[in-house]
Amino acid sequence: EPEVTQTPSHQVTQMGQEVILRCVPISNHLYFYWYRQILGQKVEFLVSFYNNEISEKSEIFDDQFSVERPDGSNFTLKIRSTKLEDSAMYFCASSGSGTGGRVGNQPQHFGDGTRLSIL
Amino acid sequence: QQQVKQSPQSLIVQKGGISIINCAYENTAFDYFPWYQQFPGKGPALLIAIRPDVSEKKEGRFTISFNKSAKQFSLHIMDSQPGDSATYFCAPMSAGTYKYIFGTGTRLKVLA
Numbered sequence: 001e002p003e004v005t006q007t008p009s010h011q012v013t014q015m016g017q018e019v020i021l022r023c024v025p026i027s028n029h030l031y032f033y034w035y036r037q038i039l040g041q042k043v044e045f046l047v048s049f050y051n052n053e054i055s056e057k058s059e060i061f062d063d064q065f066s067v068e069r070p071d072g073s074n075f076t077l078k079i080r081s082t083k084l085e086d087s088a089m090y091f092c093a094s095s096g097s098g099t100g101g102r103v104g105n106q107p108q109h110f111g112d113g114t115r116l117s118i119l
Numbered sequence: 120q121q122q123v124k125q126s127p128q129s130l131i132v133q134k135g136g137i138s139i140i141n142c143a144y145e146n147t148a149f150d151y152f153p154w155y156q157q158f159p160g161k162g163p164a165l166l167i168a169i170r171p172d173v174s175e176k177k178e179g180r181f182t183i184s185f186n187k188s189a190k191q192f193s194l195h196i197m198d199s200q201p202g203d204s205a206t207y208f209c210a211p212m213s214a215g216t217y218k219y220i221f222g223t224g225t226r227l228k229v230l231a
Contacts, residue, residue: 004162031217033217033218035219035221041223042208042221042222042223042224043163043208043210043219043221044221045218045219045220045221048217048218050217055217056216056217056218058218091162091163093162107153107165107168108165108219109165110155110162110163110164111162112160112161112162113161113162
Protein backbone atom coordinates (compact mmCIF):
# COMPACT_ATOMS: atom_id res chain seq x y z
CA GLU A 1 0.00 0.00 0.00
CA PRO A 2 1.43 3.41 -0.92
CA GLU A 3 2.45 5.54 2.01
CA VAL A 4 3.57 9.01 2.97
CA THR A 5 7.25 9.15 3.93
CA GLN A 6 8.88 11.81 6.07
CA THR A 7 12.52 12.66 6.67
CA PRO A 8 14.31 12.96 8.96
CA SER A 9 12.61 10.96 11.68
CA HIS A 10 14.25 13.15 14.32
CA GLN A 11 15.69 16.64 13.91
CA VAL A 12 17.58 18.47 16.63
CA THR A 13 18.14 22.19 16.04
CA GLN A 14 19.42 25.15 18.02
CA MET A 15 16.87 27.85 18.82
CA GLY A 16 16.87 30.56 16.16
CA GLN A 17 18.05 28.27 13.40
CA GLU A 18 16.09 27.41 10.28
CA VAL A 19 14.82 23.89 9.76
CA ILE A 20 13.27 22.14 6.78
CA LEU A 21 11.10 19.08 7.23
CA ARG A 22 10.60 16.92 4.18
CA CYS A 23 7.75 14.74 3.00
CA VAL A 24 7.05 12.57 0.00
CA PRO A 25 3.26 12.31 -0.37
CA ILE A 26 1.44 9.44 -2.05
CA SER A 27 2.19 9.79 -5.75
CA ASN A 28 -1.28 10.40 -7.21
CA HIS A 29 -2.46 12.66 -4.40
CA LEU A 30 -3.07 16.33 -5.06
CA TYR A 31 -3.68 17.76 -1.60
CA PHE A 32 -0.99 18.07 1.03
CA TYR A 33 -1.07 18.96 4.69
CA TRP A 34 1.06 19.57 7.73
CA TYR A 35 -0.08 18.92 11.27
CA ARG A 36 1.82 19.01 14.52
CA GLN A 37 1.47 17.24 17.85
CA ILE A 38 3.11 18.66 20.91
CA LEU A 39 4.05 15.87 23.30
CA GLY A 40 1.00 14.57 25.14
CA GLN A 41 -1.40 16.89 23.34
CA LYS A 42 -3.79 16.57 20.41
CA VAL A 43 -2.88 16.77 16.77
CA GLU A 44 -3.27 20.31 15.39
CA PHE A 45 -3.75 21.40 11.79
CA LEU A 46 -1.13 23.78 10.40
CA VAL A 47 -1.68 24.16 6.66
CA SER A 48 -3.12 22.63 3.52
CA PHE A 49 -1.65 23.02 0.03
CA TYR A 50 -3.11 22.47 -3.41
CA ASN A 51 -2.11 23.49 -6.90
CA ASN A 52 1.05 25.14 -5.61
CA GLU A 53 -0.63 27.41 -3.17
CA ILE A 54 -1.87 27.40 0.40
CA SER A 55 -5.58 26.60 0.51
CA GLU A 56 -6.06 26.92 4.24
CA LYS A 57 -3.92 27.66 7.28
CA SER A 58 -4.37 27.85 11.02
CA GLU A 59 -3.45 30.66 13.37
CA ILE A 60 -0.39 28.60 14.36
CA PHE A 61 0.98 28.93 10.82
CA ASP A 62 2.45 32.41 11.14
CA ASP A 63 5.16 34.17 9.16
CA GLN A 64 7.94 31.92 10.48
CA PHE A 65 6.40 28.97 8.63
CA SER A 66 6.34 28.32 4.91
CA VAL A 67 5.55 25.37 2.66
CA GLU A 68 6.79 24.46 -0.75
CA ARG A 69 6.51 21.76 -3.36
CA PRO A 70 9.93 22.15 -4.95
CA ASP A 71 9.46 19.32 -7.44
CA GLY A 72 6.91 16.71 -8.44
CA SER A 73 7.41 14.50 -5.44
CA ASN A 74 8.51 16.45 -2.36
CA PHE A 75 6.55 18.70 -0.02
CA THR A 76 8.44 20.69 2.59
CA LEU A 77 7.74 22.68 5.73
CA LYS A 78 10.26 25.38 6.60
CA ILE A 79 10.46 27.00 10.01
CA ARG A 80 12.59 30.11 9.66
CA SER A 81 13.69 31.01 13.17
CA THR A 82 12.86 28.18 15.50
CA LYS A 83 11.60 28.71 19.03
CA LEU A 84 11.56 26.34 21.97
CA GLU A 85 7.79 26.00 21.63
CA ASP A 86 8.19 24.65 18.09
CA SER A 87 9.36 21.38 19.61
CA ALA A 88 6.77 18.82 18.52
CA MET A 89 6.08 15.91 16.22
CA TYR A 90 5.28 17.20 12.74
CA PHE A 91 3.09 15.05 10.51
CA CYS A 92 2.72 15.36 6.78
CA ALA A 93 -0.45 14.04 5.14
CA SER A 94 -1.86 13.80 1.65
CA SER A 95 -5.22 13.05 0.08
CA GLY A 96 -6.72 12.52 -3.32
CA SER A 97 -9.49 14.58 -4.89
CA GLY A 98 -13.06 13.81 -3.96
CA THR A 99 -15.95 12.98 -6.24
CA GLY A 100 -17.70 15.97 -7.72
CA GLY A 101 -14.80 18.13 -6.70
CA ARG A 102 -15.40 17.68 -2.97
CA VAL A 103 -12.03 17.13 -1.41
CA GLY A 104 -12.96 17.73 2.19
CA ASN A 105 -14.30 14.24 2.72
CA GLN A 106 -11.37 12.34 1.30
CA PRO A 107 -9.30 10.54 3.92
CA GLN A 108 -5.93 12.00 4.65
CA HIS A 109 -3.01 9.59 4.82
CA PHE A 110 -0.38 10.48 7.40
CA GLY A 111 3.33 9.85 7.51
CA ASP A 112 5.07 8.67 10.66
CA GLY A 113 6.24 12.15 11.52
CA THR A 114 9.41 14.08 12.21
CA ARG A 115 10.21 14.71 15.84
CA LEU A 116 11.61 18.25 16.05
CA SER A 117 13.59 19.09 19.17
CA ILE A 118 14.63 22.72 19.67
CA LEU A 119 17.50 23.26 22.12
CA GLN B 120 -17.41 26.13 18.05
CA GLN B 121 -14.54 24.06 16.72
CA GLN B 122 -14.11 22.23 20.01
CA VAL B 123 -14.16 18.46 19.92
CA LYS B 124 -14.37 16.65 23.23
CA GLN B 125 -13.32 13.02 23.43
CA SER B 126 -13.87 10.63 26.32
CA PRO B 127 -12.60 8.76 28.15
CA GLN B 128 -9.00 9.93 28.22
CA SER B 129 -7.83 6.39 28.85
CA LEU B 130 -9.47 3.00 28.82
CA ILE B 131 -8.44 -0.45 29.99
CA VAL B 132 -10.38 -3.42 28.63
CA GLN B 133 -9.99 -7.15 29.00
CA LYS B 134 -9.29 -9.17 25.89
CA GLY B 135 -12.59 -10.05 24.22
CA GLY B 136 -14.40 -7.11 25.78
CA ILE B 137 -16.03 -4.11 24.12
CA SER B 138 -14.20 -0.79 23.97
CA ILE B 139 -16.34 2.34 23.59
CA ILE B 140 -14.91 5.78 22.90
CA ASN B 141 -17.07 8.88 22.54
CA CYS B 142 -16.67 12.14 20.70
CA ALA B 143 -18.85 15.24 21.19
CA TYR B 144 -18.68 18.26 18.92
CA GLU B 145 -20.26 21.67 18.62
CA ASN B 146 -19.79 22.63 15.00
CA THR B 147 -22.92 21.65 13.04
CA ALA B 148 -21.00 22.19 9.78
CA PHE B 149 -19.01 18.99 10.33
CA ASP B 150 -20.02 16.45 7.73
CA TYR B 151 -17.29 13.82 7.84
CA PHE B 152 -16.58 11.87 11.00
CA PRO B 153 -13.49 9.65 11.02
CA TRP B 154 -11.71 7.77 13.73
CA TYR B 155 -7.94 7.52 13.53
CA GLN B 156 -5.73 4.95 15.26
CA GLN B 157 -2.19 5.81 16.28
CA PHE B 158 0.46 3.40 17.51
CA PRO B 159 3.55 4.71 19.35
CA GLY B 160 6.07 6.16 16.92
CA LYS B 161 3.62 6.09 14.04
CA GLY B 162 1.34 8.58 12.36
CA PRO B 163 -2.44 8.46 12.70
CA ALA B 164 -4.08 5.93 10.39
CA LEU B 165 -7.69 6.05 9.28
CA LEU B 166 -9.68 3.32 11.00
CA ILE B 167 -13.28 3.98 10.01
CA ALA B 168 -15.35 6.99 8.99
CA ILE B 169 -19.01 7.91 8.64
CA ARG B 170 -21.06 10.54 6.81
CA PRO B 171 -24.04 12.16 8.57
CA ASP B 172 -26.64 10.54 6.33
CA VAL B 173 -26.29 7.23 8.18
CA SER B 174 -26.50 6.48 11.90
CA GLU B 175 -24.17 3.49 12.02
CA LYS B 176 -21.37 1.93 10.03
CA LYS B 177 -19.66 -1.36 10.74
CA GLU B 178 -16.35 -2.64 9.41
CA GLY B 179 -15.28 -5.91 10.93
CA ARG B 180 -14.94 -5.47 14.68
CA PHE B 181 -15.19 -1.67 14.44
CA THR B 182 -18.48 0.25 14.48
CA ILE B 183 -19.22 3.95 14.38
CA SER B 184 -22.51 5.13 15.86
CA PHE B 185 -23.59 8.63 14.95
CA ASN B 186 -26.19 10.75 16.74
CA LYS B 187 -26.69 13.94 14.78
CA SER B 188 -29.19 15.53 17.15
CA ALA B 189 -26.90 14.99 20.14
CA LYS B 190 -23.82 16.01 18.11
CA GLN B 191 -21.98 12.90 19.19
CA PHE B 192 -20.37 9.92 17.55
CA SER B 193 -18.73 6.92 19.07
CA LEU B 194 -16.36 4.11 18.22
CA HIS B 195 -17.13 0.59 19.37
CA ILE B 196 -14.46 -2.08 19.20
CA MET B 197 -15.95 -5.54 19.60
CA ASP B 198 -13.89 -8.50 20.79
CA SER B 199 -11.03 -6.16 21.72
CA GLN B 200 -7.55 -7.61 21.20
CA PRO B 201 -4.15 -6.68 22.67
CA GLY B 202 -3.17 -5.53 19.17
CA ASP B 203 -5.87 -2.85 19.41
CA SER B 204 -3.87 -1.15 22.18
CA ALA B 205 -3.24 2.31 20.72
CA THR B 206 -4.40 5.91 20.93
CA TYR B 207 -7.64 6.69 19.14
CA PHE B 208 -8.62 10.11 17.84
CA CYS B 209 -11.89 11.38 16.48
CA ALA B 210 -11.22 14.03 13.85
CA PRO B 211 -14.33 15.55 12.27
CA MET B 212 -14.14 17.82 9.25
CA SER B 213 -16.40 20.39 7.60
CA ALA B 214 -17.22 20.24 3.90
CA GLY B 215 -15.25 22.79 1.95
CA THR B 216 -12.37 22.80 4.41
CA TYR B 217 -9.24 20.77 4.43
CA LYS B 218 -8.53 20.32 8.09
CA TYR B 219 -9.38 17.69 10.60
CA ILE B 220 -10.24 18.94 14.06
CA PHE B 221 -8.69 16.28 16.25
CA GLY B 222 -10.06 15.26 19.62
CA THR B 223 -7.76 14.96 22.60
CA GLY B 224 -7.26 11.22 22.11
CA THR B 225 -8.11 8.08 24.07
CA ARG B 226 -5.35 5.73 25.10
CA LEU B 227 -6.71 2.19 24.92
CA LYS B 228 -5.00 -0.72 26.61
CA VAL B 229 -6.35 -4.22 26.04
CA LEU B 230 -5.16 -6.71 28.60
CA ALA B 231 -4.27 -10.20 27.41
